[in-house]
Amino acid sequence: MRINQATDVLLAVDVQKTFMPGGGLAVAEGDGVVAPINALLAGTFLHAVATQDWHPRDHLSFAANHPGKQPYDTIAMPYGEQTLWPVHAVTGTEEAALHPGLRQERFELVIRKGFHAAIDSYSTFFENDRATPTGLDGYLRARGFGRLFIAGIATDFCVAWSAEDGLRLGYEVFVIADACRGIGIPTRAGRTTIDDARDRLAAGGARFITSFDLQA
Numbered sequence: 103m104r105i106n107q108a109t110d111v112l113l114a115v116d117v118q119k120t121f122m123p124g125g126g127l128a129v130a131e132g133d134g135v136v137a138p139i140n141a142l143l144a145g146t147f148l149h150a151v152a153t154q155d156w157h158p159r160d161h162l163s164f165a166a167n168h169p170g171k172q173p174y175d176t177i178a179m180p181y182g183e184q185t186l187w188p189v190h191a192v193t194g195t196e197e198a199a200l201h202p203g204l205r206q207e208r209f210e211l212v213i214r215k216g217f218h219a220a221i222d223s224y225s226t227f228f229e230n231d232r233a234t235p236t237g238l239d240g241y242l243r244a245r246g247f248g249r250l251f252i253a254g255i256a257t258d259f260c261v262a263w264s265a266e267d268g269l270r271l272g273y274e275v276f277v278i279a280d281a282c283r284g285i286g287i288p289t290r291a292g293r294t295t296i297d298d299a300r301d302r303l304a305a306g307g308a309r310f311i312t313s314f315d316l317q318a
């Protein structure tokens with residue numbers, strides 16, 4: 103498919119060492135997104151933005167801040183159900199920085215999310231109440247972008263929620279599958295949060311493509 107550089111933008115979600123092997127919330131092969139995203143930044147997309155998960159140490163998405171709870175337990179928060187995570191992406195730490203191997207000089211905007219202690223933010227558009235904006239929608243509209251090409255981590259959480267909100271806001275949404283990695287929490291027999299997210303996104307109108315499709 104052809105990129106239209108006037109309307110298309112690459113959104114690189116949470117490409118941070120905290121989500122890679124050795125990090126606080128290590129995603130299997132999380133570091134595998136760096137090379138394909140760099141290739142997309144090198145020759146495919148003129149315009150690109152990135153997001154960065156960015157939590158204070160007392161963030162309520164951390165299991166460690168709920169006595170008796172374990173990572174991947176869920177709790178009820180005022181805005182709905184919240185999965186509890188290992189401590190990750192703590193503001194100012196080295197592992198919360200964007201991956202040093204990423205071609206960061208290409209990002210025209212880096213948007214941080216999850217900095218309010220009492221609410222998580224999976225989506226790049228809204229915090230987890232799905233109402234408090236991060237400002238990305240205003241930025242993209244002001245720049246005239248209408249098609250979002252999403253890559254990064256994690257397929258089943260921050261990528262999926264960003265894609266869903268993008269669809270809800272009227273963007274055309276493409277998920278670049280080979281440039282994403284997911285967590286994959288088991289949900290029911292033989293299925294994980296990755297399978298569920300994929301079905302949900304496909305039903306909502308997102309299209310799954312690969313970097314190869316963009317070379318054509």
Ligand SMILES: [Zn+2]
Pocket residue numbers: 155156157163190191216
């Ligand atoms: Zn987080």
